[in-house]
Amino acid sequence: MTDLKQMPFHQWGPWINQWGYVTTVAQFDDDDIMLKSITPYRHKIVKRFCDWEDCQKAIELIEQDRRF
Numbered sequence: 001m002t003d004l005k006q007m008p009f010h011q012w013g014p015w016i017n018q019w020g021y022v023t024t025v026a027q028f029d030d031d032d033i034m035l036k037s038i039t040p041y042r043h044k045i046v047k048r049f050c051d052w053e054d055c056q057k058a059i060e061l062i063e064q065d066r067r068f
Contacts, residue, residue, distance in 0.1 A: 019065045025055065037062050 013024035020040035027033050033049040035058055045062075049055040 017063050021062050023059065023062055025059070035059065
């Protein structure tokens with residue numbers, strides 16, 4: 001059986017945009033970035049990224065309320 005332990009990570013947020021999306025970003029490693037956003041309707045969006053450019057694009061879409 002594998003021992004599970006908490007990994008250290010950096011966290012930014014949560015912040016709320018003008019449409020009510022609550023967004024948090026966590027970085028566990030150079031190529032392991034997690035984005036979590038909760039919509040005004042309480043729907044949770046969780047995405048994993050390998051680089052900051054893709055994560056930044058997703059954040060920009062959420063901030064503009066164009067996440068689709």
